[in-house]
Amino acid sequence: MRNDNHRIPLLEGRRVSKYFGGLAALNEVDFAVYPGEIVGLIGPNGSGKTTLFDCLSRVQDLSSGQVFFKGEEITHKKPYQVAHMGLARTFQVIRIYRKLTVLENMLLSRQWRGETLWRQLRPSHRQTEERAKELLHFLLLDRLMHEKAGNLSGGQQRLLEIGMALMPDPDLILLDEATSGINPTLIETIKDRIRALNREAKKTFLLIEHNIHFIGDLCSRVFVLNYGQKLAEGTPEEIVNNEAVIEAYFGADGGENDVE
Amino acid sequence: MKGLKQIWRQYRLNRWFLFLLLVGLFALPLPQFVAPERKLVTNSLLFSFTQMFMLITLASNWNLTGGFTGYVDFGHAVFFGLGAYGTGILMNKLGWPFWPAMVVGGMISAVFAVLIGSATLRLKGPYFSISMLGTFVAMREIVRVSKPLTGGGEGLTLPPYLNRPLFYYITLILAILVVTLIWWIRRTEFGATLIAIREDEIGAEMRGINTTLNKITAFWIAAFLSGLVGGLWAYQNTFIDPDVVFFESRTVELVMMTMLGGLGTVAGPVIGAAVIYWLRDVVWASFFQYHLLVEGALLIIIVLFVPEGIMGALGDDSSTSLGRIMRRWFRESPKEGVA
Numbered sequence: 001m002r003n004d005n006h007r008i009p010l011l012e013g014r015r016v017s018k019y020f021g022g023l024a025a026l027n028e029v030d031f032a033v034y035p036g037e038i039v040g041l042i043g044p045n046g047s048g049k050t051t052l053f054d055c056l057s058r059v060q061d062l063s064s065g066q067v068f069f070k071g072e073e074i075t076h077k078k079p080y081q082v083a084h085m086g087l088a089r090t091f092q093v094i095r096i097y098r099k100l101t102v103l104e105n106m107l108l109s110r111q112w113r114g115e116t117l118w119r120q121l122r123p124s125h126r127q128t129e130e131r132a133k134e135l136l137h138f139l140l141l142d143r144l145m146h147e148k149a150g151n152l153s154g155g156q157q158r159l160l161e162i163g164m165a166l167m168p169d170p171d172l173i174l175l176d177e178a179t180s181g182i183n184p185t186l187i188e189t190i191k192d193r194i195r196a197l198n199r200e201a202k203k204t205f206l207l208i209e210h211n212i213h214f215i216g217d218l219c220s221r222v223f224v225l226n227y228g229q230k231l232a233e234g235t236p237e238e239i240v241n242n243e244a245v246i247e248a249y250f251g252a253d254g255g256e257n258d259v260e
Numbered sequence: 261m262k263g264l265k266q267i268w269r270q271y272r273l274n275r276w277f278l279f280l281l282l283v284g285l286f287a288l289p290l291p292q293f294v295a296p297e298r299k300l301v302t303n304s305l306l307f308s309f310t311q312m313f314m315l316i317t318l319a320s321n322w323n324l325t326g327g328f329t330g331y332v333d334f335g336h337a338v339f340f341g342l343g344a345y346g347t348g349i350l351m352n353k354l355g356w357p358f359w360p361a362m363v364v365g366g367m368i369s370a371v372f373a374v375l376i377g378s379a380t381l382r383l384k385g386p387y388f389s390i391s392m393l394g395t396f397v398a399m400r401e402i403v404r405v406s407k408p409l410t411g412g413g414e415g416l417t418l419p420p421y422l423n424r425p426l427f428y429y430i431t432l433i434l435a436i437l438v439v440t441l442i443w444w445i446r447r448t449e450f451g452a453t454l455i456a457i458r459e460d461e462i463g464a465e466m467r468g469i470n471t472t473l474n475k476i477t478a479f480w481i482a483a484f485l486s487g488l489v490g491g492l493w494a495y496q497n498t499f500i501d502p503d504v505v506f507f508e509s510r511t512v513e514l515v516m517m518t519m520l521g522g523l524g525t526v527a528g529p530v531i532g533a534a535v536i537y538w539l540r541d542v543v544w545a546s547f548f549q550y551h552l553l554v555e556g557a558l559l560i561i562i563v564l565f566v567p568e569g570i571m572g573a574l575g576d577d578s579s580t581s582l583g584r585i586m587r588r589w590f591r592e593s594p595k596e597g598v599a
Contacts, residue, residue, distance in 0.1 A: 059462060083468035095463030097456045099524065099578055104452050112468035117477060120450040148577055168468060 008071050010035045010172055010204050011056060011087070016065035018051050018228075025051040027228045028065070033172065038198055038205040040215040040236070043225035044248055049208045050092050052225065053176055056206075057089045058082045069172070084113040088165040089174035092208070094157045098150030102141055102160060105149050106132035109164035135163045138193065140186070155181045162190065166197075172204045173197075179211055187214065194218060216240075224248070285309075285432055289425040306424040310496065312537040313431035315517065317438045317489050319529035321482040322514040324442060327523035328451065329478050330458025330585045331381065334389045335396030337510040339369040339483040343490025344505045345403060348416045351495075353409070358421075362491035369487025370480045377479040381472065384461075385589025393511075400506035415501025418494055427496045434492070438485050443526045445481075454478050455524065455578075458585065515582075516555070520562050522571025522579035531570050 009032035018026040025048045033039050043049050054060040056067055058079045066075045074082050097105050110128050136142045139159040144152060149160060158181055165173055179187045195218060197203040209215050215222060216236040224231040224239060226248040232239055239245055288309065291300035318340060325331045346365030350356040356364075380391045403410045410416065445451040453474050456464045465471050494500045513536070514529075521532025536558075543554045566573050567581035 057466060059466060078470075079462075079465040080468050080470050083466060089466060091463065095460045095466075097459035097463070099459055099580060100452055100455055105456075107449070108452055108456050108464070108469065109467045112470075117450070117473060120453060121448045124449060151577075164467060 012068040014066045040219035040222040047225040048228040086171035088170035092176040109167040111168040303424045306428045313435040316533040319517040319533040323529045324482040328454040335392030338396040339486040340490040341505045342369040343487025344494035347491030365491040366487035370484035373480040373483030404502045420498040522569030525571040
C-alpha cells in the first residue's frame with residue numbers, strides 16, 4: 001500500500017471486522033488490492049483468510065467496516081451485483097453444480113450483467129459456448145464436457161471452479177486455495193495462465209495459498225493475517241524473513257501451530 | 261437392474277411409445293360417443309383419469325420449485341385452493357363463465373405467489389417448508405372466516421356441469437401442456453439456473469445469478485398452473501368448502517408422488533403421480549381404514565430404498581433426493597459458514 005498511495009485500489013476493505021459470537025474472526029483489517037497486482041493472502045489456519053474473502057466478496061455480512069470495489073462502496077450490495085461489477089472467486093470448499101454437466105456449469109458462470117430473465121429462455125450465445133469450450137480445453141476438461149460435474153474427481157472439480165471464475169471475464173479474481181489437490185504439472189500451467197492473464201489482459205488476482213512457492217513465484221505483494229489481524233505486508237522475500245511471520249507460523253514455543 | 265436400465269435407455273427417447281400412449285389416452289373416451297349403451301368406458305373411469313391428470317399437473321408444478329429449485333414447499337396446495345376459490349367466487353357471485361374465471365383464478369394464485377414468495381423464498385430449507393405450511397393453514401382459516409365472500413364453512417356451489425369426457429380432455433390437454441412447458445424450461449438456461457440454485461445457491465449468487473428473481477419466477481409459474489388446476493377441480497367437483505379444498509394431504513401427496521418418480525426430472529412427477537394414484541385406488545378399495553398407514557409405509561420405503569425415485573433407479577442421474585436437498589441446507593446453515 002505504501003508505494004501505491006497515488007492509485008485508487010481496485011478492491012479495498014476499511015476497518016473490516018467480523019465477529020462470530022465473541023470470537024473476532026477479523027478485527028479492523030485494512031486491506032487493498034491495486035489494479036494489475038497479484039496479491040497473496042497467507043496466514044496460519046484459522047487466521048481469518050477465508051472470512052476476509054467472504055467479507056470482501058459479499059458472501060458474508062461485515063460486523064463493521066466498509067468494502068469498496070472500483071471506488072464504489074459494495075458493503076451492502078448483493079453478491080450477484082458484485083459479480084456483475086467484475087469480481088469473481090473460487091471457494092475453499094468446492095462449489096459447483098453437481099447435477100449439471102460441466103459445460104452447463106461453465107455457461108451458467110458467464111457474465112450476467114444487464115441481462116433480463118427473458119434472455120435465459122433463449123439458447124446461449126455461440127461466443128459464450130466457444131469461450132467455455134476454450135477454457136475447458138485449457139483446463140484439460142474438454143473431454144468431460146457433457147459429464148455431470150458431480151462425477152468429476154476432486155482435482156477436476158477444483159479446475160472446473162477455476163474455469164467458472166474465469167468465465168465471466170472478471171477484472172478481479174479471488175482464488176481460495178485453488179491449487180490444493182491439483183497435480184504439480186497442472187499447477188505450473190495454472191501459474192503460467194495466471195501470469196499471462198495478469199500481464200496481457202491486466203487481470204488482478206488475490207490468492208489464498210499454502211503453497212509458498214506458488215505465492216513466491218507469482219505475487220508482487222503478500223499480506224499476512226494472524227488471529228484476524230494484519231500481521232505483516234510486503235514482498236514475498238520480506239515476508240519470508242519477517243520475524244513476526246515466522247513466529248506466527250512456527251510459534252514462539254517451537255512449532256505447535258499448523259504449518260504447510 | 262442393469263438390464264432394466266438398458267431397456268430404459270433404449271426407450272426413453274422412443275417417441276413412438278410416447279405417441280402411442282397419447283393416442284391411446286385421447287382415444288379412451290371415444291366408446292362413450294360411439295356406443296354409449298355398451299358401457300365399455302364408464303364415467304367413473306373417465307373421472308379417475310381426470311383426477312390423475314390433475315395430480316400429474318400439480319406434481320409437475322410442485323417439482324418446479326421443490327425438485328428443480330430445491331425449495332421443498334409443504335403448502336403448495338394453497339395455490340390450488342386460491343385458484344379453486346377464485347374460480348368459484350367469480351362464477352358463483354359474479355356469474356362469470358368458466359374459462360375466464362379459471363384464468364383469473366390462476367392469476368390470483370400467481371400474484372399471491374409473488375407476494376408470499378418474496379418473503380418466504382428468503383428462508384432456507386426447512387424454514388421455507390414450514391413457513392409455506394403455515395401459509396397454507398392460515399389461508400384455509402382466512403377463507404373460512406371471510407364468509408360474505410367465500411361462503412365460509414358452508415362452502416360455495418358452482419353451476420353444475422357434469423360432462424366427464426369434456427373434463428377428461430381439458431385435464432389431459434392441460435397436463436400435456438404443463439409437462440411440455442416444464443420439459444422446455446429444463447432445456448433452457450432458466451431451468452439450468454434453477455438447478456444451479458438447488459445445487460449451490462451461494463455459488464450461484466456469487467457467480468452473478470440473481471437467485472431471488474429466478475426463485476420467485478419459478479414459484480409464480482408453478483402457482484399459476486396449480487391455480488388453473490384448482491379452478492378446474494372446483495368446476496368438475498361443483499362444490500368447494502375450506503376443508504375439501506385446503507386438504508393437508510393434497511400437498512403431502514404431491515411431495516410423495518414427485519419423490520417416488522424422481523425429484524428434478526421431467527418424467528418423475530408424471531410417473532410418480534400415475535403410480536400413486538392407481539395404487540391408492542387399489543388401497544382405498546380394498547382396505548380403506550388403513551390407507552394412511554399404507555401411504556406412510558410407502559413414503560418410508562421410498563426414502564430408504566429409492567431415494568432418487570423411479571427415474572433415479574432407472575439410471576437418470578439428474579434425479580435427486582429429498583435427503584440430498586435437505587442435507588445441503590443444513591450444511592449451509594449460517595453457523596457452519598464460519599470456517
